[in-house]
Amino acid sequence: MDAAVIAAYRSSWDAQTAAYSKASSDGTDLKKNTTLRALFDIEHDLEVMRKAGQVTTGKPTIHPKVVKVTTAKIPTATVADCVDTTHWTLIDKASRKPVPLPTTRLIKYASTATLEKWGKTWMVTKLTAQEQTC
Secondary structure: OHHHHHHHHHHHHHHHHHHHOOOOOOOOOHHHHEOHHHHHHHHHHHHHHHHHOEEEEEOOEOOOEEEEEEOOOOOEEEEEEEEEOOOEEEEEOOOOOEOOOOOOOOOEEEEEEEEEEEOOEEEEEEEEEOOOOO
16 A cells, blocks of 8 residues: 555655746646645645746655555555655746755755555645755
């Protein structure tokens, strides 16, 4: 079960990375494993990026671990992660130059995700970036 949870989580991140690279979820698999609040938050970020003329290059490095699974009517799982954005850069779409970011921004940060099993598919329902390094 843990492998299926991690696979869904990684699939969601791969789709997020693809969406952020063009500031749009169109043509990505984002809705395949991501839904509800998590999808709303990502779409909001993408809208902000589009208005600012920004996209990302590269990709984050993730290190997910399943920390809890429940076997309720709708099974849930919690994934803890350390997201490393060292090689994931926000750039100006037109100039292709990096966008200056606050020096207080964490490059590596703790993150948690909640997933629910919908039928045979694990779906990321909530992503929470922590305000702490890892």
